[in-house]
Amino acid sequence: MDGIFGKPLVTQEEMRARIRELGRQITADYAQKDLIMIGILKGAYAFYADLARAVRLPLKVDFLVVSSYAGKAKSSGKIKVLTELTEDIAGRDVLLVEDIVDSGSTVQHLRKTLEARKPKSIKVCALLSKPSRRKVDVAVDYVGFKIPNKFVVGYGLDYQQKYRNLPYLAVLDKVDEEGEPV
């Protein structure tokens, strides 16, 4: 699997160091709060597991399975939330944990949906952000790495459901002018 990718865009060591920093920051920011971390699956699974263990607070964990791409590389703009939360978030401090913010529509949609459940606060933590691809203006409170407009895989991110288990972030080179992998 490693042979098909070039030099990592973000190495395993760089990931570890940055996630430790994010963990420290979130620990300080939520010290007196009632934190529930909601991971957006599948993409956030690897980042989530590392981040949650870098936060030294008695937080609660929950997840939503969301599909927005239907196997395509580009966002279809249609976000489907496939599961329900198991925890009540009313009055709690919610931190949404995402793999990557691209157009911003997934995060915008989830923020809106979760607001209706009256949490005390909602913030977003994304491992990656592609600012040049943003279509909707949405607040991302914590960002691991800002990356250029390249299609990336690994560390939870997939291409057609593969490469999520790659332990570093790699660029999928073969993309057409639309940014679609070929």
Ligand code: IMP
């Ligand atoms: P948005 O709704 O356009 O912000 O897209 C967010 C979702 O698109 C992420 O949760 C990813 O699943 C997917 N995505 C965006 N860019 C990439 C990429 O470079 N590699 C893999 N998945 C991506």
Ligand code: MG
């Ligand atoms: Mg995906």
